[in-house]
Amino acid sequence: MSNANPIDLLFxxxxxxGxxxxxxxxxxxxxxxxxxHELIVDAGCGAGRHTLALANQLQMIVHAVDSYQPFLASLVQRAKEAGIEHLVQTHCMDMADIPNTFQQIDLLWSEGAAYNIGFPNALKTWYSAVKPGGFAVVSELSWLRSDVPADVxxxxxxxxxDMRSADENRAVAEDAGYSVLATHTLPRETWVEGYYDILEPRAQGLLDHPDKDVRAFAAETIEEIRVFGCSEDSYGYVFYVMERA
Ligand SMILES: C[S@@+](CC[C@H](N)C(=O)[O-])C[C@H]1O[C@@H](n2cnc3c(N)ncnc32)[C@H](O)[C@@H]1O
Structure with a gap:
């Protein structure tokens, strides 16, 4: 693994x-x-904080999908430490290929990751893999108000x-064939604790890294955190809890 990989250095x-x-x-x-009841798939699981929470709570196998092997390796390590490695199966693959690998999914979970293939595209793509009456729970960055500070x-x-309002995302979900049963917006502190409070000092420390891509990624991260600080809750991460028709 290269020392200058911005993802590894920062995350x-x-x-x-997320x-x-x-x-x-x-x-x-x-x-x-x-x-x-049976098949649970976590799309874009990363290091799998939520994968472990789901597996532990449900005491069922969770299929953890991510395209970045080092994140999956970290998830496997954490699952072992938690004594639940038998409840986590990792799959290094593109989340867009989920319908080719999994059918009749009971619960498709995805936190902070669907945007990578586009939220509307993700919902349409996964529709065919979720069984009728099955559930999809997908979180997506969403505008929460129309009066947004200019620099945000x-x-x-x-x-x-492509960021849409929560109402627009509900319509996207309905268009893709799901009923939206509920939504939930992550509280502010969940952005800070264990996420921005770790990322910010790391990014500060990388601002004079010899590799320009690393410096750029660090500067972008610091700007994202600054913008969050003055966002006045104009945007947030919204979970869309959906049932497939
Ligand atoms: C912002 S991170 C969120 C990770 C995790 N869900 C969390 O909340 O901690 C997005 C994740 O999506 C993964 N990812 C990006 N594009 C992907 C793709 N096309 N298929 C599968 N995983 C992908 C990344 O490797 C990363 O782990």
Whole structure:
């Protein structure tokens, strides 16, 4: 592994690769009208904080999908430490290929990762893999208000121009063939604790790294955290709890 890989330098060893908490994961799990019976797939699991929370809570095997092997290796290590390695099966693959590998999924979970293949595209792609009456729980960065501070709007217009409002995302989900049963917005502290509070000092320490890609990634991360600080809750990570028709 190269010392100049910006991803490893910034995120290496981290449990959370995005905002979230086990409390919120389990709270959203509880919003399902019934427990999943068999096949559970976690798309874009990263180091799998939520994978472990789900497996532990449900005492069922969770199939953890990610395209970056070092994150999966870290998940396997954590599963061993927690004594639940028998409940986690990792798959190094593209989440867009889930329908080729899994059919009749009872619960498709994805926290902070669907945007990588586009939220609408992810929901459409996974539809065929989720069984009728099965559930998809997918979180997506969403505008929460229409009055957005100017530099927040500017940051996301450049970095994530496809970002939609929570209402628009509900419509995207309905269009893709799901009923939205509930939503849940992550509280502010879940962005900070174990995520931004680790990333910020790491990024500061990388601002004068010899590799320009690392410096750029660090600067972008610091800007993202600054924007979050002045966001006035104009955006957030929203879980969409969906049932497939
Ligand atoms: C922001 S991280 C979130 C990770 C994890 N869900 C969490 O909340 O800690 C996004 C994850 O998606 C993975 N990813 C990106 N594109 C992917 C793809 N096309 N297929 C599978 N995984 C992908 C990345 O490797 C990364 O682990």
């Amino acid at each position: 290496g060893g981290m449990e959370k690769l 905002p979230g908490s086990d409390f919120d994961t389990l709270k959203v799990l509880d919003m399902l009208p019934q427990s999943p 709007r500017q940051f996301f217009n450049a970095g994530y121009p």
